[in-house]
Amino acid sequence: MKHQNFMLKVVDAKKADIRKALKDAGIEVRSLTEVYSEDIEGEEKEKDDAGKTDKG
Secondary structure, eight states: OOOOOOOOOOSSOOHHHHHHHHHHTTOOOSOOOOOOOOOOTTHHHHHHHHTOOOOO
């Protein structure tokens, strides 16, 4: 067995949600640490617009 470290970048996720998703996938998480967080102005609008389809 070997220990591995990964960096994961997410949008609007909580540590508990990430841990649960990995556990559900059969991945054992030894530790989970938030390294950096920032609020991006205008990002929410872009995300909402991306889900809309142009119906002409």
